[in-house]
Amino acid sequence: MYVDGSSNAGDSGAGLVITGPDNFITEYALRLDFKASNNEAEYEALIAGIALATELQVSRIRVHSDSQLVVSQVNGFSEAKEEQMIKYLKKVRKEISAFEEFQIVQVP
Template sequence: MIKWAIALGEFDIFYHPKPVENGQAIADFIAEFTYPVDISLTPEAVASSSPEAQKVEPTLPVWTIYVDGSSNQQGCGAGLVLTTPDKVAMEYALRFKFKASNNEVEYEALLAGLRLAKHLGVKQINIFNDSQLVVNQVTNNFDAKDNSMAAYLAQTQLLLKHFHY
């Protein structure tokens, strides 16, 4: 490191370490986008709700969200990119401090993205997810047989009511 500092110093290039991120900003983000889950609603009740939210409205600006999650022995996390109609991309990386399956993490990523979009006042959104299970459960092609997946699906469908997607 010193050798590089000396070599670059000849050209008036100096290394300045990046300041530490404020931990309070992360805590505020988590507190703001964590909502209680109402598990009293059954997935069937949510699924049978009006499909009006799914209709595309050509007059509304379209936002785009890409979500992905991953879980392994070292932990689990997710990433999402929310793109405005003006093609401005907002990128987020999430690290979860709990054990979860890949499918659960995929749902967590989707829920985080939907909460963010709702908070920003998005009305119409295109959603991209590479999880076959999540996509097919949300589009009612697969049933959520596991209680955990049913709870994630119910929460997702409640949030999707706020959007044309």
């Protein structure tokens, strides 16, 4: 799965692509209905992707994200300090526990 979030002065959004065996590809984009930071948008993309993967009954997943912060926090290399980031991280950790295997890596 590939996830990305984006935020600017006007809008925030997130997108993801899930690939799988037999050339399976699904894409999903969402517009956030609240003002979000780039990091919040990145977490929203990850959470939406996890929800979609769960709905598709995926048991093993590797997530690619360009967010050093999100990847580092989810992998436990850095801690979330801001209240909102703590909430996002807790939600992600709870949801990924349902997967047989979960990896998240940073891509440039």
